[in-house]
Amino acid sequence: MGLAALSANLLLVSFIAYLVATLFFGGAVKGAKSEASYKNNRWGKIAITITIIGFITHVGYFVTRWMASGHAPVSNMFEFTTAFGMMLVGAFILLFYLYRTPSLGLFALPIAIIIIGYASMFPREITPLIPALKSYWLTVHVITAALGESILAISAVAGLIYLLKNIDLTKKSKQRFWLEAVIFTLILVVGFVLSSSAFKLTGYEAHFTYTDKNEQLAKIEYNYPPLFGMHEYESLTPDVMTPWAEMPPIVNAKTLTTFVWSIASGILLYLILRLIFRRPIAALLQPFAKKANSQLMDEIGYRAVMIGFPVFTLGALIFAMIWAHEAWSRFWGWDPKEVWALITWLFYAAFLHLRLSRGWEGEKSAWLAVIGFIIIMFNLIAVNLIIAGLHSYA
Amino acid sequence: MSKIKCQCGHDNPFGTVLCERCGRPQTEEAKESKLVDMRYEGSARRSQTYKRSIIDKIWNFFSSVKIGISIIVAVLTTAAIGTIFPQKLYVPVSGEAELAAYYERLYGIPGTIYYKLGFHDMYNSWWFITLIGMLGTSIIIASVDRVIPLYKSLKKQRTKRHPSFMKRQRIYGEGPSENPDDALIEAEGQLKELRYKVKTEDGALLAEKNRFSRWGPYVNHAGLIIFLFGILLRGIPGFYVDETMWIREGETRSIPGAEGYYLESKAFIIENYTKEEADEVFGDALERVGMIAKNYQTDVTLYKKEEGSLPGSNQTNFVKDYSIIVNKPLKFDGYNVFQMDFRLDELKSMTFKLTEKATDASFGEFTVDLTNPEREYELDNGARVILSDYYPDYDGIENGEPTSKSPIPNNPAFIFKMVTPAKPDGEMSFVAIKQTLETEVNDYKVNFVSAETRDISGLTVRKDKTLYLLLVGGIIFMIGVSQGSYWNHRRIWIQKGPDGGLLVAGHTNKNWFSLKKELDKVKDAANLPSYEDRQDKESNLDDKEVDKI
Incomplete structure (x- = not known):
């Protein structure tokens, strides 16, 4: 077996390990009476052991x-997102040993699973490095930035648990609506993964030519039935559906098609879940959060930001500036990815000031942590795929 | 302003909330609250004390964290709006009219609005720069307003605190003790083992660790200020050079912005990954994407004008040979030259042959250098060709005259005068790519033989004297932010109560979980009364449940 194939298999093993570990964390939480009594629960011990095995195979994939x-596997969307998932699990393991709370695992691992699933929807083959990426700063900058982001993401996990536990879901409220909206977004990602995998399994392909925004003829391949056509498209594949509408040159109709399919399948999945359980999904998850100690979750959320913020600053701003100066001749160029890294940084700076000086603890702090994660994900997904810039490698 | 005299006899500055020495609450509000606000130790801050003059008002405005956060959010929002459509810098057109047309053509009405509001050049707009300036001011004033009183009160704090201070701490416990003096000694030993600095005074104990972490925020703010100051310096001429240069293979040019330096381009090299070398590992990717670039490189030689040589003289000394590739700029004397762009296959020279139409007999070949053409070319048998006009970028004929769009030889055209022994007055011929025009029928003609091309490298020249200052700012920021994030200032007070029992209180600026773990150890070792975390209602309940079992 070649190294590349071995690597793919190791990733699969870790994916399965995380799924199994989630179930055991569930058992740990279910079996416990309260925070005080489940710290050294046997299910919890098995769960963290399986998580660590999964993490080791995940590192094995990476290595x-x-x-x-021949280069650090962080050079495209698949590699970066997978590495981000790995570091998220690593950050969870670190915080688990600081606070010994299985509730965190029960929510952190599914989020890592969704992230890895999302990652594998991108082309997975190993690509050689383009000249701009050929630098040891690729390794240093990207790994440090991803590490910082993953630790910050743990604060959102703790925040989510806090919100699930403390928001009254029996009454209609703004909080209930937004919490459900957060869960809905997670389900959308699952919907995207499921529908994308389904079309991949059937081997669906549709080829088109189109005119790009510089008025050049270009080719494109769809992996979903084309709902929207590129500007002045011509079909090259016989017997595929005719797109509903043709898009102007600035809109990437393929991305739009993928987006609409994901939203549609996500909504479908959500509706099916609602029909089966006849309750908001947040209410379904709430019992799993009830055992967590609010004060502890608040503290974990804050601690994660405290640990992650300096790492993020170093990786996503300082190392980024040093590399940008080497590669692009300027340390800062207001490229969308750079701007969004700055926005993330400013957001967490505001978070810390609100907490330290204005006493935003508990629920407010939890909401902020969740919003911070949304900004990080926006920078990863939307900025790479929609707002094209120097950092769009996918 | 008058001092506030505490019951303990200490004179506190006006505006103090908690007595600097004993911690007794000084204001009505503090006296009534159950938990005391420990931020900045309840010290007198200028912004909370003086509110009269205009300077006070400005000071108070910028020292407010609420205002600071509002500025952060404003910067964040403006920055985000700037990413909706590409910024001016990343748009392939220049000039106001073209820009307006570009945004309208690609983004429609939203694009026009975006352009009209100036969002296409957001980060150079006056309001964005003003916001950054306000942020800097806020960082300075808010830090100074807090760090000095905080330093003073931490320095003046007394070991023995008044019970009213102890009772208002988040971590607090009281209870009887069999032998309070022994307990204090035991606690001191345990606390020292936990690396606390312990002070005792008259039946009271103060254990403190990592006070330096309290200075973290001020250190990192100082780093930010140095960074912002560095950016401000770039406006001063000489601190900052940013030029582009296009250089053809074989050319030597002076480096813009770097007086006295010359660069010769020997070759531009572009390489792509090939299936053969990239073997099985990259095969799939190359199959899917097609061509993937591997290397962009300009091989150069750097020369420096001889010191003291006359202006205008071309005496230069060799400095070094270097291959500029992406990520590996040429560095000299504080300058960096980067490989940024290229154009392939610009025409360099064209070779022609003069022949007699009737016999096809040749008078020999001549080569025209397209950037620096000669006027006359001597050929065999007394023939010569005179280049009477040259159009490097021929663009058709206007008003009977050929025109050139640019000085770059994209589409060269020539008017040759062919002088032969048979026609000593010469014949005129207009020669462009794939066409020859004659004003009257000639006996001789100029034939195209071959062309030579060369590549052009696009290089960026930078000098930035502020970089080290920015780096220093960044390093100081990292030191400060680590110091404030990875260490916690913890204090534990233990003292004998009025009725022979013990009072225990604890405070930390963050990470209460660890403070409680340490306090638990001390409690067990010294048999202290149990304490409560007054913010954690749930685990207090938990403990009671466990007790019942």
Whole structure:
């Protein structure tokens, strides 16, 4: 077995390990009476052991892929997102040993699973580095930035648990609506993964030519039935559906098609879940959060930001500036990705000031942590795929 | 302003909330509250004390964290709006009219509005720069307003605190003790083992650790100020050079912005990954994407004008050979030259042949250098060709005259005068790519033989004297932010109560979980009364449940 194939298998093992570990964390939480009594629960011990096994195979994936390609596997969307998932689990393991709370695992692992699933929807083959990426700063900058982001993401997990536990879901309220909206977004991602995998399994392909925004003829391949056509498109594949509408040149109709399919399948999935359980999904998850100690979740959320913020600053701003100066001749160029890294940083700076000086603890702090994660995800997904810039590698 | 005299006899500055020495609450509000606000130790801050003059008002405005956060949010929002459509810098057109047309053509009405509001150049707009300036001011004033009183009160704090201070702490416990003096000694030993600095005074104990973490925020703010100051310096001429240069293979040009330096381009090299070398690992990717670039490189030689040589003289000394590639700029004397862009296959020279139409007999070949053409070309048998006009970028004929769009030889055209022994007055011929025009029928003609091309490298020249200052700012920020994030200032007070029992209180600026873990150890070792975290209602309940079992 070649290194590349070994690497892919290791990733699969860790994915399965995380799924199994989630179930055991569920058992740990279910079996416990309260925070005080479940710290050293046997289910919890099994769960964290399986998580660590999964993490080790995940690191194995990372190392073997690095050996196969000759560069740190953080050079495209699949590699970066997978590495982000790995570090999220790593950050969780760190905080688990600081606070010993299985509730955190019960929510952190599913989020890592969704992230890895999302990552594998991107092309997975090993790509050689373009000249701009050929630098050891690729390794240093991207890994540090991803590490910082993953630790910050743990604060959102703790925040989510806090909100699920403390928001009254029996009464209609703004909080209930927004909490459900957050859960709905997670389900949308699952919907995207499911529908994308389904079309991939059937081997669906549709080829088109179109005129791009510089008025050049270009080719494109769809993996979903084309709901929207590119500007002045011509079909190259016989017997595919005719797009509903043709888009102006600035709109990437393929991305739009993928987006609409994901939203549609996500909504469908959500409706099916609602029909089966006849309750908001947040209410379904609430019992799993009830055992967590609010004060502890608040503290974990804050601590994660405290640990993650300096790492993020170093990786996503300072190392980024040093590399940008080497590669692009300027340390700062207001490229969308740079701007969004700055926005993330400013947001967490505001978070810390609100907490330290204005006493925003508990629920307010939890909401902020969740919004911070949304900004990080926006920078990862939307900025790469929609707002094109120098950082769009996918 | 008058001092506030505490019951303990200490004179506190006007505006103090908690007595600097004993901690007794000084204001009505503090006296009534159950938990005391420990931020900045309840010290007198200028912004909370003086509110009269205009300077006070400005000071108070910028020292407010609420205002600071509002500025952060404003910067964040403006920055985000700037990413909706590409900024001016990333748009392939220049000039106001073209820009307006570009935004309208690609983004429609929203694009026009975006352009009209100036959002297409957001980060150079006066309001964005004003916001950054306000942020800097806020950082300075808010820090100074807090750090000095905080330093003073931490320095003046007394070991023995008044019970009213102890009772208002978040972590607090009281209870009887069999032997309070022994308990205090035991606690001191345990606290020292936990690396606390312990002070004792008259049946009271203060254990403190990591006070330096309290200075973290001020250190990181100082780093930010140095960074912002560095950016301000770039406006001063000489601190900052940013030029682009296009250089053809074989050319030597002076480096813009770097007086006295010359660069010769020997070759521009572009490489792509090939299936053969990239073997099985990259095969799939190359199959899917097609071509993937591997390397952009300009091989150069750097020369420096001889010191003291006359202006205008071209005496230069060799400095070094270097291959500029992406991520590896040429560095010299504080300058960096970066590989940024390229154009392939610009025409360099064209070779022609003069022949007699009837016999096809040749008078030999001549080569025209397209950037620096010669006027006359001597050929065999006494023939010569005179270049009477040259159009490097021929664009058709206007008003009977050929025109050139630019000085770059994209589409060269020539008017040759062919002088032969048979026609000593010469014949005129207009020669462009794939066409020859004659005013009257000639006996001789100029034939195209071959062309030579070369590549052009686009290089960026930078000098930035502020970089080290920015780096220093960044390093200081990192030191400060680590100091404030990874260490916690913890204090534990233990003292004998009025009725022979013990009072225990604890405070930390963050990470209460660990403070409680440490306090638990001390409690067990010294048999202290149990304490309560007054913000954690749930675990207090938990403990009671466990007790019942």
